Amino acid sequence: MIADWYEPLRDVRSLGSQTAKPGNLGGLHAARQEHLGQFFTVDSLARFAWELIQPAMARALARDGEGSRISLFDNSVGSGRLFQFADPTTHSLAGVDIHAPVVDRLSSVAEAAGFSCDFLQCGMEAVRARHYSVGLINPPFSLSLQSPLLEPYRCTTFGKYGPNSSTVSHAYALEQALDACDVVIAILPRTFARAVETDPSLCTRLAGVFDLPRSTFEEENADVAVTVLVFDALPRESAPVRASVSDLESVPPDLGLECRTDRVLSPRLKHKLMVDEGPVITLPVTNDATVRVTHDGRRLVLKYRCGLTQAKVANAVLRESIARYPHLDKRYPKQVRYTGDGALDLEVYLAQPDPLAVFQQFIELIQSAGGQPVVDIQVYQYIKRRARHNARDTVPLRHVIYAPAALDTGRIVAKAITTHALNPDSWLSPVIEAGETIEFVPVNVNGETRYRLDSKIGSYVLTYEQVLQRYAFQDVHGDWTVKHEGLAVRYPEIARNWIARARALDALIVVEPHLVPEMEREITSLPLTEADMEGEFSALGLDRSQWQVIRSPNDLDHLKRINVISYNRLRLALDGSRPKLTFARRLRRRIGILIADEGHLLRNMTSQQTRAIWMVSARKRYILSGTPVANYPRDIAPLLAYIADGTAAQPYGYYRPYLE
Numbered sequence: 001m002i003a004d005w006y007e008p009l010r011d012v013r014s015l016g017s018q019t020a021k022p023g024n025l026g027g028l029h030a031a032r033q034e035h036l037g038q039f040f041t042v043d044s045l046a047r048f049a050w051e052l053i054q055p056a057m058a059r060a061l062a063r064d065g066e067g068s069r070i071s072l073f074d075n076s077v078g079s080g081r082l083f084q085f086a087d088p089t090t091h092s093l094a095g096v097d098i099h100a101p102v103v104d105r106l107s108s109v110a111e112a113a114g115f116s117c118d119f120l121q122c123g124m125e126a127v128r129a130r131h132y133s134v135g136l137i138n139p140p141f142s143l144s145l146q147s148p149l150l151e152p153y154r155c156t157t158f159g160k161y162g163p164n165s166s167t168v169s170h171a172y173a174l175e176q177a178l179d180a181c182d183v184v185i186a187i188l189p190r191t192f193a194r195a196v197e198t199d200p201s202l203c204t205r206l207a208g209v210f211d212l213p214r215s216t217f218e219e220e221n222a223d224v225a226v227t228v229l230v231f232d233a234l235p236r237e238s239a240p241v242r243a244s245v246s247d248l249e250s251v252p253p254d255l256g257l258e259c260r261t262d263r264v265l266s267p268r269l270k271h272k273l274m275v276d277e278g279p280v281i282t283l284p285v286t287n288d289a290t291v292r293v294t295h296d297g298r299r300l301v302l303k304y305r306c307g308l309t310q311a312k313v314a315n316a317v318l319r320e321s322i323a324r325y326p327h328l329d330k331r332y333p334k335q336v337r338y339t340g341d342g343a344l345d346l347e348v349y350l351a352q353p354d355p356l357a358v359f360q361q362f363i364e365l366i367q368s369a370g371g372q373p374v375v376d377i378q379v380y381q382y383i384k385r386r387a388r389h390n391a392r393d394t395v396p397l398r399h400v401i402y403a404p405a406a407l408d409t410g411r412i413v414a415k416a417i418t419t420h421a422l423n424p425d426s427w428l429s430p431v432i433e434a435g436e437t438i439e440f441v442p443v444n445v446n447g448e449t450r451y452r453l454d455s456k457i458g459s460y461v462l463t464y465e466q467v468l469q470r471y472a473f474q475d476v477h478g479d480w481t482v483k484h485e486g487l488a489v490r491y492p493e494i495a496r497n498w499i500a501r502a503r504a505l506d507a508l509i510v511v512e513p514h515l516v517p518e519m520e521r522e523i524t525s526l527p528l529t530e531a532d533m534e535g536e537f538s539a540l541g542l543d544r545s546q547w548q549v550i551r552s553p554n555d556l557d558h559l560k561r562i563n564v565i566s567y568n569r570l571r572l573a574l575d576g577s578r579p580k581l582t583f584a585r586r587l588r589r590r591i592g593i594l595i596a597d598e599g600h601l602l603r604n605m606t607s608q609q610t611r612a613i614w615m616v617s618a619r620k621r622y623i624l625s626g627t628p629v630a631n632y633p634r635d636i637a638p639l640l641a642y643i644a645d646g647t648a649a650q651p652y653g654y655y656r657p658y659l660e
Helices: 004-009 025-035 043-064 100-112 169-180 190-197 307-318 346-350 355-368 377-393 464-470 492-503 513-525 530-534 567-571 583-587 599-603 608-616 633-643
Strands: 070-074 091-097 116-121 127-130 132-137 144-146 157-159 162-168 181-189 206-211 226-231 241-244 268-271 290-296 299-304 372-375 399-404 412-416 437-445 448-455 458-462 471-473 478-484 507-511 547-549 562-566 593-596 620-623
Touching: 004 100, 043 070, 043 132, 043 181, 043 226, 091 100, 100 116, 116 268, 127 169, 132 169, 144 169, 162 169, 169 181, 169 190, 181 190, 190 206, 190 226, 290 307, 290 355, 290 377, 299 307, 307 355, 346 355, 346 377, 355 372, 355 377, 372 377, 437 458, 448 464, 458 464, 464 471, 507 513, 507 567, 513 547, 513 562, 513 567, 562 567, 567 583, 567 608, 583 608, 593 599, 593 608, 599 608, 599 633, 608 633, 620 633
Parallel strands: 070 091, 070 132, 091 116, 132 181, 206 241, 290 372, 507 562, 507 593, 547 562, 593 620
Antiparallel strands: 127 268, 144 162, 157 162, 181 226, 206 226, 290 299, 399 478, 412 437, 412 471, 437 448, 448 458
16 A cells, blocks of 8 residues: 655644643633644554545445546545555545635645645535545534534534524534535544434434543544444445444454445535625736637636726626516516626527627627637537527427328318408408308418419418418318428438437336336337347347336445336435435436436426426436326426426526526
8 A cells, every 4th residue: 555645744733742731621722723623544444544535445446447436535645644555546535614724735746746636725514525435534623613614414503503503513514515426434533432322313424433542642642432333335234334443553354345446436526605795896807808718518708807998898788687576578588687688698699690799799799899809719619509400309209290181282172160350460351150160272382382262352372371371171082291301301310320329329218107017018018139239139038138217225336228217216216314315316327318207297497397307417307298288388388398408498497587
């Protein structure tokens, strides 16, 4: 076990090791104010903790192959003692600490060693961590944390900032790590560790309890009884391994822990900030009028070098603020703050007939305000690429209608269904009585077929839809007509590429619970095998190794090509102790194609099953339903939003503004 990259940090001493011990309880508070609860993990304990997690990391790396990484997280990282045995080629590092000099030095050394790292100088209460493989924590003990930014964990209580704004440092650190990481190795006060062992919401994942000698932190100028708690990714059926460790050089047992790599997880460390009412523009006046125009996804980003230029351009682009409580006839989404916010949304440009021409008008607006715009080439590439995508998105998959076969040639005889005026906008229009026999003559108007009706006072030309709506045809047999050939015919090469890509994606079929047995029977009877992917058919049904019905958390570990799950199970928690860890959360970003049967069930955006479907975050999504949607926009808007929310191709936004 080597740690050469860590050598430049070995001379860094903790604040606790440099602070005199308090002589009495009265001096305890003053001592904590001085050392901030910072006591670094001794090397022998860091090695012991690393050996506890090493087998699980080795299994995960072997499973996911070359190029995968284990993401490590520490919410009181200090000088990174618990990370000293990490390897830049197989690990990424993340952590927070309030002591700026130590964080800066750790960050520079880790980056120089080649690590992908994310270190923030702040307290654990000011961050939100998600999707890490392993948490290695030695938090400050018994410090009172008071902040409106605290996550509402079970350890938080009512504080001076209201509900869930007060807690104790080591308890909050543990719950934060458990929420963010698959596996957690936590060094905690022994009295608190004993409480965790009996807490039903925390002990289900407990895999190991190791009591350490009281002299463990002696070189850090601390005399405290500590225990190492080991938590697995999922609840365990067996009791945790318990041991009293007298020699930290001994090799701990393999606890059978399981963690995931960045092939599945996307680690994220977000710094939570309070809204500051300070100055919006802080740049100095440099007389540099350069305005760099770039983008972050669909959002245009303007970068300035001069505060005066920023003020002039921002005022021209954003124009004026909208009211916080708008009038009833002007309702805006919450994220819209200015009347010109749409100018920074690239989807607005893509909704125009000529997106590049409208974007050029935006560039000219910046110039007229005194800026010198410099547009990143990626912005133009993004607009052109998205314009091509939107052209495809607006083509139906396929549109087939049932229509009278003889409408395109010869004279057509029909009877009026109801009494109506041929031209409702004119008082002089002839009135056709119900049951009256009418003759139509097909005519060509601008390349499209229209239908002329000759009357005593003139001729009237009707559209295809108007004819079908008002008249019943006589002696005309119906037939199915293809109105749109669809994407596969319009873009054959793209269709072939997508079919090839779809074969490599895991699919999830979500059905109502009572339909799961029927889905099993149907899949079993499909005339498909793995060989079918090469165009060969068999009557033996789909190979069982290629599909499964997800019924337990164990089924989530190894997904098949086709996975079937019920709506009820998708929203269920894996166990009662962690209600937020649901089947849907475990499937998040692991599904390539999601097919939602009885998709009209998603019309309620606040229901648990709808939230579960959104949580999966599949790359490609299909909604199937034979139930007519109720005649209200609110019923179909959630279905549209699940496919695309407020884009040029689908302008109706649920979470985003409506585009027009």
